[in-house]
Amino acid sequence: MDSIVQILKQNNLSVTDGRRKILSLFLNSNGALAHADIEKNTHSHFDRVTVYRTLQSFVDKGIIHTIPTSDNSIKYALCKDECGEGHHHDHHVHLVCTRCGNTFCLDNVVTPTVKLPREYTIQQVEVVVKGICKSCNNP
Amino acid sequence: MDSIVQILKQNNLSVTDGRRKILSLFLNSNGALAHADIEKNTHSHFDRVTVYRTLQSFVDKGIIHTIPTSDNSIKYALCKDECGEGHHHDHHVHLVCTRCGNTFCLDNVVTPTVKLPREYTIQQVEVVVKGICKSCNNP
DNA sequence: ATAAAAAAAGAAACATTGTTGCAAATATTT
DNA sequence: AAATATTTGCAACAATGTTTCTTTTTTTAT
Ligand SMILES: [Mn+2]
Ligand SMILES: [Mn+2]
Ligand SMILES: [Zn+2]
Ligand SMILES: [Zn+2]
Numbered sequence: 187m188d189s190i191v192q193i194l195k196q197n198n199l200s201v202t203d204g205r206r207k208i209l210s211l212f213l214n215s216n217g218a219l220a221h222a223d224i225e226k227n228t229h230s231h232f233d234r235v236t237v238y239r240t241l242q243s244f245v246d247k248g249i250i251h252t253i254p255t256s257d258n259s260i261k262y263a264l265c266k267d268e269c270g271e272g273h274h275h276d277h278h279v280h281l282v283c284t285r286c287g288n289t290f291c292l293d294n295v296v297t298p299t300v301k302l303p304r305e306y307t308i309q310q311v312e313v314v315v316k317g318i319c320k321s322c323n324n325p
Numbered sequence: 326m327d328s329i330v331q332i333l334k335q336n337n338l339s340v341t342d343g344r345r346k347i348l349s350l351f352l353n354s355n356g357a358l359a360h361a362d363i364e365k366n367t368h369s370h371f372d373r374v375t376v377y378r379t380l381q382s383f384v385d386k387g388i389i390h391t392i393p394t395s396d397n398s399i400k401y402a403l404c405k406d407e408c409g410e411g412h413h414h415d416h417h418v419h420l421v422c423t424r425c426g427n428t429f430c431l432d433n434v435v436t437p438t439v440k441l442p443r444e445y446t447i448q449q450v451e452v453v454v455k456g457i458c459k460s461c462n463n464p
Numbered sequence: 465a466t467a468a469a470a471a472a473a474g475a476a477a478c479a480t481t482g483t484t485g486c487a488a489a490t491a492t493t494t
Numbered sequence: 495a496a497a498t499a500t501t502t503g504c505a506a507c508a509a510t511g512t513t514t515c516t517t518t519t520t521t522t523a524t
Contacts, residue, residue: 305462314450318446
């Protein structure tokens, strides 16, 4: 059975064209994708609303995670850790390349620990590095 | 002379009602502000476009900085370090309170150092912590 | 394989957010 | 006070996101 179908079924998502196509985009991309990238890559084959709902359900199920950015654009990337419904554990650093504009999960770079004064409680630490990516550095 | 006017003049910005009012909002707020907060607090006294342009010019001048978020909303906060035109040096951690929703600059918590593989170049590190803020913890 | 039930997609209408060009108003300089 | 430079508000537009409802598709049960 197709690995894409497998992932969808494992997450109790019914298998539809849209979900198959969008999930395969993530599996075949090494960087993060924005909503607009998906619309472009699917040649607007799917309604915008469908794309929004698909992304939301993937996030809910722990298949993809969002990446914070300073401009107003949510980026999404595959979860590679053990994320599930309501359980996101993506403790890795993200890199936004200032040259090519792409965003990457650095799965091997673990989020550093942050110490806050006692009055605060930490729930999650997000680290986004702006810099130059691998392929822009070694062209 | 008014300290607000002083800041504006120091940055070669002409002194207008909008800039005075918006800058004073930042000076009197302990958390970060989103565009919508400013519109609300000024009772839409200023055109939306003016607010956008004012925020942009404050960022350009190094008076305020943006804070990345996972939802699609830019937050802005006063720069307290030595930022200037084209020189942002806000090396502190930001906290997004999951209870009250406010975003705070933790000026005393320095951004941890991050080590990336040699193939990458680091330009800037942004750390956003989700958790519970001081006042939500000690009500 | 077929019918029934459940879930998702599409369409439309709308709300919010952000951008651009230009004329009128305001601030600064002379 | 007048000339110049800058900013503002308006209008029109583009992009992004949400909600409701009907149609289509997928899944489940027979
Ligand atoms: Mn990631
Ligand atoms: Mn800050
Ligand atoms: Zn790059
Ligand atoms: Zn709080």
